């Protein structure tokens with residue numbers, strides 16, 4: 001995998017090196033607002049996602065205040081509690097994490113890492129962002145309409161999602177469905193770009209098996225999303241018809257307070273299938289980019305080549321494929337045939353195999369590495385621990401007999417927060433500390449980074465670790481107030497208060513991070529072009545931050561894989577991907 005010469009100089013056809021037709025921006029508006037530069041679009045996506053994510057964070061504080069100190073705050077009634085969990089869950093999963101990993105990191109990193117000048121369809125890429133922004137605005141609008149946002153839960157299960165008596169049934173649910181539909185349209189425009197750019201836009205010598213794992217993760221996640229989102233899309237359209245036009249795709253015959261409603265003949269379970277056919281791959285849409293990024297962070301900050309690169313690639317692809325045949329493990333309590341449940345339990349447990357391979361390979365990459373405990377490395381290590389932890393409880397929940405009693409308890413909430421809340425967010429942070437120098441030319445402040453890391457990591461465990469125990473006690477999820485019951489001891493209520501204090505503390509640590517982000521743009525240490533001494537192409541750009549078109553006059557030519565760290569006999573402990581092989585003695 002090392003040192004393979006690729007073509008002699010001068011053999012590259014001129015068309016490949018000539019300045020390609022890029023739309024060069026001429027005014028402030030075309031440069032920073034309606035920009036077609038993937039890097040600007042990436043920053044637009046990221047800032048929007050973080051802004052809406054902060055709203056979801058504030059919502060979680062409100063929920064935690066209510067749960068930790070029931071009866072103390074009068075501003076959250078049971079209906080509002082349901083609205084809060086719904087908006088919090090949906091925003092975190094779709095509008096923050098999906099948008100940030102694919103629209104944010106995908107846009108910034110794919111063209112740079114594969115050695116392209118930009119995405120292949122820059123105009124469509126630009127539209128993708130503006131449609132995403134529209135989806136966010138429609139979602140936010142639901143806070144201001146009569147009846148407020150929907151309280152259907154982030155799973156939006158019919159029939160209750162659209163029935164009177166569910167909070168937000170007036171306009172909230174309509175806006176939620178419309179917003180998701182818009183989001184999916186916008187995402188598809190971006191997603192096609194990411195896929196085609198990886199397949200068609202790679203620089204000379206950048207074979208698929210030389211792509212950094214970050215690109216593999218984002219690429220595979222995008223393919224997953226392009227296949228999974230359509231199920232959610234049709235589900236949303238059909239439910240919108242049920243709500244607005246009186247169709248009954250998902251609505252059985254229902255009588256309410258003795259009165260027969262106009263619905264009949266539909267299948268609520270059909271919606272569950274559509275939702276989870278999307279919903280489970282969604283976990284990996286968030287996890288696969290995280291897997292890829294963590295691999296690169298570990299390799300760079302431990303100065304070691306990634307262990308088992310090909311195995312890592314196939315594990316990513318394999319996990320992606322398997323993620324489409326496990327969806328019904330979310331539906332064990334829907335009254336399904338036990339054989340059906342057995343099938344899905346089996347496929348679910350099989351996913352543990354490629355996942356475990358990845359974890360072993362990360363550990364073997366670290367093994368005897370020259371580990372630098374930089375902030376990105378700390379976050380990457382924290383991710384591995386947290387993901388392992390969340391994955392283990394997933395093995396429990398994947399089994400029908402264990403899941404049935406635990407379903408709809410806080411055990412499930414603890415599990416999925418570990419695995420798809422905390423773990424990917426840790427990677428987001430690690431990635432920001434890692435690539436910020438390329439994006440701004442300056443390092444993030446280290447001391448603030450340390451505070452941010454330790455409070456976030458320990459705090460996240462303080463929040464979600466004890467929550468498993470509350471779930472085992474039988475505390476239900478989506479409950480506004482547990483009240484006094486015989487199966488919940490007093491100490492558990494104290495624990496609940498402790499969790500809330502931890503949640504507020506973790507929230508406060510994010511203020512330090514935000515401050516650091518803005519402060520370091522001006523006052524951070526100058527980074528230079530390649531502060532981590534990394535091999536991948538984005539660190540080899542002629543300018544930092546990279547200019548429009550990324551590469552100046554000449555596209556890079558790739559000679560090696562992305563992991564030539566500490567190569568024996570090399571003069572430096574890293575060899576960039578575009579460095580030609582050393583001349584061998586004749």
Ligand code: HEM
Pocket residue numbers: 060061063064067085086088089090092093097152153154155413417420421422425463476477478479503506507
């Ligand atoms: C410190 C950060 C966070 C805190 C304190 C927090 C807190 C909460 C709370 C209290 C609930 C409601 C539990 C219930 O009564 O059922 C909840 C639900 C949820 N959270 Fe978080 N959360 C955090 C971060 C995240 C992140 C990063 C994600 C991204 C995946 C996420 C996704 C969800 C989802 C999907 C639900 C389920 C909503 C539903 O039941 O419909 N949360 N969270």
Ligand SMILES: [Cu+2]
Pocket residue numbers: 279280283326327329330
């Ligand atoms: Cu699942």
